[in-house]
Amino acid sequence: MYDRLIDERRALAEMVFKVDDTDRLDWDLLQKGAVNLYFKSELFDDAIQSLKDLGYHIIRLRFDSPDHFKNDLSLALKWEEQFGYFPWNDSLDALNDGFRGEPFNSAANAAFCIENFQACVSYDNYMATTLLTIIERTSRDYLLFGKRLIGLIQTNDPNFHRDGLGGTTTHWNDAEWLDSARGL
Numbered sequence: 001m002y003d004r005l006i007d008e009r010r011a012l013a014e015m016v017f018k019v020d021d022t023d024r025l026d027w028d029l030l031q032k033g034a035v036n037l038y039f040k041s042e043l044f045d046d047a048i049q050s051l052k053d054l055g056y057h058i059i060r061l062r063f064d065s066p067d068h069f070k071n072d073l074s075l076a077l078k079w080e081e082q083f084g085y086f087p088w089n090d091s092l093d094a095l096n097d098g099f100r101g102e103p104f105n106s107a108a109n110a111a112f113c114i115e116n117f118q119a120c121v122s123y124d125n126y127m128a129t130t131l132l133t134i135i136e137r138t139s140r141d142y143l144l145f146g147k148r149l150i151g152l153i154q155t156n157d158p159n160f161h162r163d164g165l166g167g168t169t170t171h172w173n174d175a176e177w178l179d180s181a182r183g184l
Contacts, residue, residue: 034139035151044154057107063120077102099138113152136166158182
């Protein structure tokens with residue numbers, strides 16, 4: 001019985017990654033949780049390009065203003081197609097539902113990338129934290145179906161940190177993990 005359970009778990013795990021995939025960036029990014037922080041824009045851009053090279057569907061947004069971000073987020077999640085209205089109306093429950101459809105319906109592997117995230121935090125800290133939680137939880141759902149969702153979050157705040165995202169925390173990418181790499 002125990003051997004069968006181990007075989008089933010191994011088969012499920014290999015739906016998402018093969019043993020030979022452990023040297024890929026997406027393996028490294030998902031190993032600590034789905035939400036990955038970047039301070040330096042060039043490292044953020046490099047990670048996006050690496051995921052694109054691996055065949056990931058890239059959704060790249062920038063928080064410049066609440067209305068601009070809301071429209072871009074609504075387009076990225078195909079809001080009107082999913083819900084029949086546009087744009088997203090600030091309901092965090094609806095946002096959670098939106099992530100259940102897109103990019104899940106369009107891609108086996110997706111990266112949800114947000115630049116200038118400190119502006120989102122300044123605008124609405126609760127909404128920003130909830131957005132990260134939604135990405136984290138949705139990523140787990142993706143994994144259950146053999147798909148991958150990774151969140152790449154670029155912030156100009158080198159002290160940014162969030163605990164409790166779907167039972168885990170945000171973490172700095174390996175190149176900027178040390179405070180000194182972020183100028184602290």
